[in-house]
Amino acid sequence: MQTEGEPPLLGDESDGSRAVSVHRIPLLDEEAADIRPDDELMLPFSVKATCASKCHHYETIAGGWHFNAGEEGVEAGRPGHPWIYVDAPTGTQIPLSHRDWEGVYQPADLGLTAWEFVKTFGRHLPGGGVAEMTGADDPDKVMRLMVSGGLEANCLACHDADAAHDQAEYHIQIARENFRWAAAAASGFTAVSGSAEKMPDTFDYLMPDGLNDPKLIPPTVEYDLTAFDSKNRVFFDIVRKPPDERCYFCHSFKHITGDGLGEWASEEDVHLSAGLQCVDCHRNGLDHAMVRGYKGESSTNPLAAASSCEGCHLGEESDGFRTAGRLGAPVPTHRGLPAVHFEKLTCTACHSGPRPQARTLRVKTSMAHGLGTHNVNKSDDAPPAIQSPTFAADWNGRIAPHHLVWPSFWGTMEGEEIRPAPVEAVRRIVGALAKQAEDAGEKPRNRMPVEFLTAALKAMAEDEAPAGAPVYLAGGQIYRLDEDGRLTRDSHEAAQPYRWPLAHNVRPAAQSLGARGCEECHSPGAEFFFGRVAIDSPVEERELTEAAMIDLEGLDEQQVRILALSFWFRPWFKVVTLLSAGIIAMVLLLYGLKALAWIINAIAHQAGIDETE
Amino acid sequence: MKILFYAAIGLAFALLSLTGYTAPYTVTHYLTGYALLLHAALAPLFALCIAAWAVVYAPRRVFTEEDWLWLRNRDRLEERTAHGLAFGKKACFWLILIASLPVILSITLNMFPIFAAQTQPIVITVHYAGVILMSIGILGYAGCSWAQMDPDRYFTPEEKSHADRD
Numbered sequence: 001m002q003t004e005g006e007p008p009l010l011g012d013e014s015d016g017s018r019a020v021s022v023h024r025i026p027l028l029d030e031e032a033a034d035i036r037p038d039d040e041l042m043l044p045f046s047v048k049a050t051c052a053s054k055c056h057h058y059e060t061i062a063g064g065w066h067f068n069a070g071e072e073g074v075e076a077g078r079p080g081h082p083w084i085y086v087d088a089p090t091g092t093q094i095p096l097s098h099r100d101w102e103g104v105y106q107p108a109d110l111g112l113t114a115w116e117f118v119k120t121f122g123r124h125l126p127g128g129g130v131a132e133m134t135g136a137d138d139p140d141k142v143m144r145l146m147v148s149g150g151l152e153a154n155c156l157a158c159h160d161a162d163a164a165h166d167q168a169e170y171h172i173q174i175a176r177e178n179f180r181w182a183a184a185a186a187s188g189f190t191a192v193s194g195s196a197e198k199m200p201d202t203f204d205y206l207m208p209d210g211l212n213d214p215k216l217i218p219p220t221v222e223y224d225l226t227a228f229d230s231k232n233r234v235f236f237d238i239v240r241k242p243p244d245e246r247c248y249f250c251h252s253f254k255h256i257t258g259d260g261l262g263e264w265a266s267e268e269d270v271h272l273s274a275g276l277q278c279v280d281c282h283r284n285g286l287d288h289a290m291v292r293g294y295k296g297e298s299s300t301n302p303l304a305a306a307s308s309c310e311g312c313h314l315g316e317e318s319d320g321f322r323t324a325g326r327l328g329a330p331v332p333t334h335r336g337l338p339a340v341h342f343e344k345l346t347c348t349a350c351h352s353g354p355r356p357q358a359r360t361l362r363v364k365t366s367m368a369h370g371l372g373t374h375n376v377n378k379s380d381d382a383p384p385a386i387q388s389p390t391f392a393a394d395w396n397g398r399i400a401p402h403h404l405v406w407p408s409f410w411g412t413m414e415g416e417e418i419r420p421a422p423v424e425a426v427r428r429i430v431g432a433l434a435k436q437a438e439d440a441g442e443k444p445r446n447r448m449p450v451e452f453l454t455a456a457l458k459a460m461a462e463d464e465a466p467a468g469a470p471v472y473l474a475g476g477q478i479y480r481l482d483e484d485g486r487l488t489r490d491s492h493e494a495a496q497p498y499r500w501p502l503a504h505n506v507r508p509a510a511q512s513l514g515a516r517g518c519e520e521c522h523s524p525g526a527e528f529f530f531g532r533v534a535i536d537s538p539v540e541e542r543e544l545t546e547a548a549m550i551d552l553e554g555l556d557e558q559q560v561r562i563l564a565l566s567f568w569f570r571p572w573f574k575v576v577t578l579l580s581a582g583i584i585a586m587v588l589l590l591y592g593l594k595a596l597a598w599i600i601n602a603i604a605h606q607a608g609i610d611e612t613e
Numbered sequence: 614m615k616i617l618f619y620a621a622i623g624l625a626f627a628l629l630s631l632t633g634y635t636a637p638y639t640v641t642h643y644l645t646g647y648a649l650l651l652h653a654a655l656a657p658l659f660a661l662c663i664a665a666w667a668v669v670y671a672p673r674r675v676f677t678e679e680d681w682l683w684l685r686n687r688d689r690l691e692e693r694t695a696h697g698l699a700f701g702k703k704a705c706f707w708l709i710l711i712a713s714l715p716v717i718l719s720i721t722l723n724m725f726p727i728f729a730a731q732t733q734p735i736v737i738t739v740h741y742a743g744v745i746l747m748s749i750g751i752l753g754y755a756g757c758s759w760a761q762m763d764p765d766r767y768f769t770p771e772e773k774s775h776a777d778r779d
Contacts, residue, residue: 332730333729334730335726335729336723336726338733339730339737340643340645342730343643556646559650562647566653566654573657573724574721576657576660577656577657578721579661580664581664581713581718583664584663584710584713584714585714587667587668587671587710588710588714590671591671591707595676
């Protein structure tokens, strides 16, 4: 982190010019040595060294939101999209995060080291922070870390506007454990081949020729030599404001509507349609403390509050920034909408995501389903099963649309405390048992008959080191064996779904919820309150079960139903009260005029004017 | 019939007051839930009763020259007190009617897309202010009526004869 008094680097502060800063720069390797086209051994350029050696303060940038999940003392803020560890054969689907969000587990809880975490989720990690693995947490992986390298904060993932930049290639390199080569491979002027995964623990990337097996291809990088100019510099099409497509690599989502139409038929977020970019609202300074954009956001970014919906559209003040109408935001009037809606609902409840459904839709996201990567599973029911839009109370108690995932995992229970079992143990015990049962035709693929569940729990109990009674959690239920070895099922807090608010795509006002009348929500069949949330559970007996949306909203169903019924009488309410007010007004007018006549007569009388004159 | 009518008004007023006045002291600090449903259900009934009451009783609650003379008569205290009840009822009657208009319209018009979200708190304040005036009127009217029903308790014989006459 840039300390006080430390002079800013070349690119750390703007001179005020709004022109593009052209980045024609020398490439540096991990050791900050120049890379030249005539080098005998071509090394992958290091984004960290190339960008940070003279121009940008890396530590300051790497403390930003995209990189700081694993840092201590970083406020977690509103729950966000977790990483979801999925292992379909063992029925595992568990939300993970290094952030302290309620309902997620730390990767370490599953026995995942930082290295394994990067291997699993690095495809959509921007690098930096835990991905750099500066403090390796597993001695077994230290050697592999020497081979693969760490994952530096990849500036190019966001700021490279070159059309040839390919984050999908980044994913391929992560899968090959070529962490050190990944950023270079994604840039438009290199080709990386070979695989660190196949390399022995003794492999040294600086001396790749010492391999005994000729079939092994070490990770190597080839540069497009025409990219170098006569001074050995390379042009990077760097932009201050990352293009939306860069954001989309990690932040895309697709609702499975079943309408048979493709992406072409879906609508764009109204802000993008209006010409804004993602980063117009989700801004950051050098410290990359990016605005997440929700009401009540606590951030070092002075524009945080001003960049929420309320900030731009209603003019919530933030550290002196007066912001109403910012970026051309229309100030909504919400005519006729009772103010209680603003206390009980977020803006997104009416304006964001798909409209409420009778049954929640499945949604696929980049982070959860690897969208945008090569050979991605394109089927609609690819795990994990994320349900959306789920209208539920958010962390402030206001109803907001959410994505929701039902955790299902193996673990142990001590008292009321549930601990997930290490993934290695689950694969070893349950995975092996599942394969055996599937081969014997006793278990359908990725489904769990009760008999299998019982057998798996028994196998886990017989394992050498279970700390507590083995349990399986799925679909809001906890499964365990009683003293007689029979399977029991109960509801359990730890099995409840993890949910995180969705904010996009924002629909225009005319398409907001309620634009067609109060009955959109206040009617006995309104999906907003009475929609059903699909429960995803691999346990066969719990297939196709559902939860009530209203339970997640924390509302009294009876009361909401009565309120909905009252809207049938609402027109009569208006007629009766307006009629009553009309009658009263007529009476007042009539007798008011009479009184006026009397007063005028009295004045005339006093003035001595005869009525007959 | 008259008793039933007054009982309906009284009960509606009591429940509307109970739900309305206690709302700021509830957990949510505003009218919501079953209290809101009850309030909204009784409000049209109450409004209709007030309208009917206005039509039926307005002719009897018209201020007369006698009221004017009574107001100016500062000498005979016993007459002032007795006639004052009748005058008080009239004043309260018209106060209730005048206050009822903002009370009813502030809510009913709020159900139409007329007032912006920023204006609605002002409209609700108008409702509150109207309700306070109306409550004063209703309590005043009820008090005067109560006193007239039991004149022995409140008046000297001289005053009572005036009260009877009024």
